[in-house]
Amino acid sequence: MSRTIWPPAFLLAAFLLGWEAMARSVNKMFILxxxxxxxRKLWELKNPLFLEHLPATLAIVVIGLLISIIVGIGTAVWMSLxxxxxxxxxxxxxxxxxxxxxxxxxxFVLWFGYTIWSKVVVTVLITFFPITVNTFDGLKSGSRELNELMLTMGARKQDIFFKLLVPSALxxxxxxxxxxxxxxxxxxxIGEWLGAQAGLGYFSRRMMTQFDGAAVFAPIVLLSTIGILLFLIVKWLENRMLKWRKHK
Known part of the structure; x- marks a missing residue:
C-alpha cells in the first residue's frame, strides 16, 4: 500500500512547492x-462554502449520478436484449x-430556470454516456461457450442473464x-457557472468578477476533492463486490 502512495504523494508535494515558489515570485495573487x-481563503470562507454552496453542488452530483445509473443501466440492458x-x-x-x-x-437554463434541474440535466448528459456504453459492452462480453453450455444444461434466459451476463458486465x-x-x-x-444561485461553480464565477484569485481557486479545490472522494468510494465498492476478480 505504501509503495503505491509515496510516488503520487511525492509528485503532488513537488508540484505544490513549485506552484508556491512561482506564485511568490510573480507576486500577483489576484492572477496566480x-x-x-x-x-487561508478556504478557512476564511468556510461558512458560505461548506454550509451553502457545497450542499448545493453535492445535491446536483448525487441526483445526476442516480438518474444516469438508472437510465444508463436500463438502456444498456434494453439494447443488449x-x-x-x-x-x-x-x-x-x-x-x-x-x-x-x-x-x-x-x-436548459431557459427551460428549467435557475432551479437545480437545469444543472442536473447537464450532469446527466455528461455521465450517462460512460455508464451506458461500458455496461452495454460488458453485457455483450459474456462467454459464448458458457452461454451455449448453460443452454444445453436447461438454463432459462433469466438464468443466463443474471448468472452469466451480469457478472461479466459488472x-x-x-x-x-x-x-x-x-x-x-x-x-x-458547468451548470452552475452558466446559471445558478448557489453552488461551488457559481461561487467561483462570482469571485472571478471581484478579481479574487484565491477565492476563485478555493471552490475548485473542493470540487476536485469531491471528485477524488467519489472515485475512491466507487473503487471501494468495486473491490467489495468483485472480490472474485482478485483470485483470477
Whole structure:
C-alpha cells in the first residue's frame, strides 16, 4: 500500500512547492494565488462554502449520478436484449456526445430556470454516456461457450442473464462509473457557472468578477476533492463486490 502512495504523494508535494515558489515570485495573487493563500481563503470562507454552496453542488452530483445509473443501466440492458433497439439507440447515444454540452447548458437554463434541474440535466448528459456504453459492452462480453453450455444444461434466459451476463458486465459497469463520478463534478460546475444561485461553480464565477484569485481557486479545490472522494468510494465498492476478480 505504501509503495503505491509515496510516488503520487511525492509528485503532488513537488508540484505544490513549485506552484508556491512561482506564485511568490510573480507576486500577483489576484492572477496566480499560492496554495497557502488558497488554504487561508478556504478557512476564511468556510461558512458560505461548506454550509451553502457545497450542499448545493453535492445535491446536483448525487441526483445526476442516480438518474444516469438508472437510465444508463436500463438502456444498456434494453439494447443488449434487442438488436433492433441497439441499432436505433446506439448511434444516437454516440451522437449525443458530439454536441458541446456547454452550448446546451444555456438552453436548459431557459427551460428549467435557475432551479437545480437545469444543472442536473447537464450532469446527466455528461455521465450517462460512460455508464451506458461500458455496461452495454460488458453485457455483450459474456462467454459464448458458457452461454451455449448453460443452454444445453436447461438454463432459462433469466438464468443466463443474471448468472452469466451480469457478472461479466459488472467490471465494465464500475469502469464506466469511475469515469462518470469524476465527470459529474465537471457537469455540476458547468451548470452552475452558466446559471445558478448557489453552488461551488457559481461561487467561483462570482469571485472571478471581484478579481479574487484565491477565492476563485478555493471552490475548485473542493470540487476536485469531491471528485477524488467519489472515485475512491466507487473503487471501494468495486473491490467489495468483485472480490472474485482478485483470485483470477
Amino acid at each position: 494565488p499560492s496554495p497557502t493563500s488558497i488554504i 434487442s438488436p433492433s433497439v441497439e441499432k436505433a439507440l446506439y448511434p444516437l447515444i454516440i451522437s449525443s456526445q458530439m454536441i458541446p454540452i456547454i452550448a446546451l447548458a444555456p438552453i 467490471p465494465h459497469f464500475f469502469s464506466g462509473l469511475k469515469v462518470a463520478v469524476t465527470l459529474s463534478v465537471i457537469g455540476a460546475a
